[in-house]
Structure formats: structure tokens, C-alpha cells
Amino acid sequence: MNFDEKVIRRNTNCYKWDVQDDPDLIPMWIADMDFRTAEPIVEALQRRVSHGVFGYTKVPKEYFEAVCQWFENQHGWHIEPKEIIYTIGVVPAISAIIKAVTMPGEKVLMTTPVYNCFFSSIRNNGCQVAASTLKADKNGRYSIDFEDFEAQCQDPKTRVFLLCNPHNPTSRVWTKDELTRMAQICKENDVFIISDEIHCEIMMPGFQYTPFGTLDESVTGNYAVCTSPSKAFNIAGLQNANIICHCPKTRRKIDRAININEVCDVNPFGVIALMTAYTDPRCKEWLDNLNNYIYHNYLAAKEIISQKIPSATITPQEGTYLMWVNFHNLINNAHNAEHAMIQDAKVWINAGTLYGDDGEHCMRINLATQRERVVEGVERVCEYLAK
Ligand SMILES: Cc1ncc(COP(=O)(O)O)c(C=O)c1O
Numbered sequence: 001m002n003f004d005e006k007v008i009r010r011n012t013n014c015y016k017w018d019v020q021d022d023p024d025l026i027p028m029w030i031a032d033m034d035f036r037t038a039e040p041i042v043e044a045l046q047r048r049v050s051h052g053v054f055g056y057t058k059v060p061k062e063y064f065e066a067v068c069q070w071f072e073n074q075h076g077w078h079i080e081p082k083e084i085i086y087t088i089g090v091v092p093a094i095s096a097i098i099k100a101v102t103m104p105g106e107k108v109l110m111t112t113p114v115y116n117c118f119f120s121s122i123r124n125n126g127c128q129v130a131a132s133t134l135k136a137d138k139n140g141r142y143s144i145d146f147e148d149f150e151a152q153c154q155d156p157k158t159r160v161f162l163l164c165n166p167h168n169p170t171s172r173v174w175t176k177d178e179l180t181r182m183a184q185i186c187k188e189n190d191v192f193i194i195s196d197e198i199h200c201e202i203m204m205p206g207f208q209y210t211p212f213g214t215l216d217e218s219v220t221g222n223y224a225v226c227t228s229p230s231k232a233f234n235i236a237g238l239q240n241a242n243i244i245c246h247c248p249k250t251r252r253k254i255d256r257a258i259n260i261n262e263v264c265d266v267n268p269f270g271v272i273a274l275m276t277a278y279t280d281p282r283c284k285e286w287l288d289n290l291n292n293y294i295y296h297n298y299l300a301a302k303e304i305i306s307q308k309i310p311s312a313t314i315t316p317q318e319g320t321y322l323m324w325v326n327f328h329n330l331i332n333n334a335h336n337a338e339h340a341m342i343q344d345a346k347v348w349i350n351a352g353t354l355y356g357d358d359g360e361h362c363m364r365i366n367l368a369t370q371r372e373r374v375v376e377g378v379e380r381v382c383e384y385l386a387k
Pocket of ligand 1: 031088089090091092115164168196198199228230236240241
């Protein structure tokens, strides 16, 4: 595995690289990676392609076993195969769960800034967005304002808390204590929890992902967890995700919503890729190396920003490959800055406002590319801002 290999993604119908037609642009925006996936996954897909027949797919029992085995062995989370509902993505999963557990007009709470599609999933289901703003300390580390969080849960209209664990875009890997407190408050107020754990495999040294499903049963109310190997193994285009729900009654409702939304048929490639990613030990080894590479990308980016823009606050990277930086008064309109940098600096990073950040100074930088590109991209950002 060579994460330094500059894979050419332009002209492959690639969202990240082909949306802007500028050969000099370095795209560090949408959350996918510029790395080839683990070789065993490529080989398994090649074998499947050579069969040449791509009809409707039956998801085999080995698929469910692979999910259970992975989470048990890697994360100490025991799942029963019957608790898993597969679907075509985490966003469709979230949307179906919201449909299953809310009535139109009810509120879905999030801790903002947060992944932008959460907002649309809530609204598309006729619900209202409720936001509890995360608080950053002087080092840029975010935490939950539990007083506000509890007050919002006590609102009788709040039906669901949509948790992002680990958190995009602040990279927080919520601790067991934090998750326990969130769970207790939600249970006390009969608020259903949807935990989106799509980023759970990308961990910086010293941090550990706590699956929501491993919390003590005495603190959790009703909940469902969404997972996918897509972020970790760079297979988002294969469209495959899972919902894990212990409560049989809720599971039936979610299953029904998945069917009503017609997102119940997965493709043969996603199934093969997931089974290989979760069962071939070489994929785990690839993932460990990936995590190490991303950590060093973070260190390289941090070094450049802190030298060239000492006033910037760089949020400490705990998980994910998404870096969050507050440039303070060097950026006063994040949306405009995103567009100006695309034109003038030839680098594309995301405005924090996209994630409901209520300041105008934060930007999200995707670090999942070759080190040379990270260095060049971040230098371009700094040079643009230093002007
Ligand atoms: C927190 C989070 N959830 C879900 C998704 C998208 O999931 P999917 O492509 O499986 O719908 C993303 C993609 O960036 C994400 O960051």
C-alpha cells in the first residue's frame, strides 16, 4: 500500500475532482479519500465483475456475520445479525429512521456545527431542526453545552437527537462519559437517539471510539445506530450502510420506512466490498496504516498553518480525516472565502457555515489525500490568507 501514490481521479466521474473543471485546483472538500482502497477489496470486486451478470442481489448470511464479527472484534460491541437492517447509505438510513420515529412538525436535535445533510434529512421528513451549539475552548476543542442540551431535550416537541459519533466536522471522538450523559438526558426526556457512526474507524493516536451500543443498558433509552465501511475504506460510491436497532418494535417501523422510501435494494459490489473489508485481515492492516498516514497529514498541515497563520485556532484532531480551523478575522465570510480560494488560490476547502457554524471564520479541510497535496493545498490557503 502506497498512500503517497498520486492517483489520478480527474475524468473518472468523480464528484470531488470533476465538479470544477480546473486542472490546477486541489480539491480538499467533500468527504472521500484520494487513496485506492485496500487491495483485497479491489481483487474481490474484480472477481465479481468478471462473472459478468449483475442482477438483483440477495444479501447472504455471511454479510450479517461479517458486520457482527467486525464490531465485536474491533470495538467490543456485540450485535445480533437479526438487529441489522441494510440499506444504500447512511443518509438514506437516517432519513428512514426519522420517518419511522417522528411525526411531521416534531423537532430533531443536533449539536452544531454538524454534517450538512443532517439538516436536509430532518426537513425532508417534515420535521424541525433544533440545534444545540457546541462550545469551543481556547484550544479549539469542542464540547457539548449540557445545560442547553438538556433544556432542548425537555422541549416536548423534541423527539429525536441525531448524534454524530465521532463528530464531523469538529473531529471530536465523544468519550464514554459524554455519551453516557447524552444518553441519560435523552432517556429521561423520552428522546430517541440516532447515532451516525460512519466515521468510527478513523482514529488519531490516543483516542478510542465508543460505540453507542456498548453503553450500559441502564442509561440508554430507545436508539438506532448507523454504520458503514464507506469512509474507512473509501467505498462510498458502492452505496452500502447498516442500521443496528435492538428494539424489535422500532426495527419493524424502520424496516417499513426503508421499504416505503425504496432504499432496500443494495448492489452486488457494496455487499462484496463490505464482506471483504470486515473479514480480510489485510484490510485491517491497510486501515491501521491509513490512520497513521492521516495523522501525519494532520501534523504536516498543523505545522504549516501554525507557522504561517499563528493567529489561527486549529481544533485538535481526535478522529476523522476532516480538519477544522478557525481563522478568526482573516475570514469574515466563510462562504465567500471558499469561493475566492477556488478562484484565486486554486484550493477548495469547505466553509464552516455549511455545517451550521454560527461564526463566519471556520473552514473544514479534507486531509485524506497524498501528503504532497496536503502540503501544497494548505500552503495555498495560508498564502491566500496572508495576502
Ligand atoms: C457524518 C456523516 N454521515 C453520513 C455521510 C454520508 O453517508 P452516505 O454516503 O452513506 O449516505 C457523511 C459523508 O460525509 C458523513 O460525514
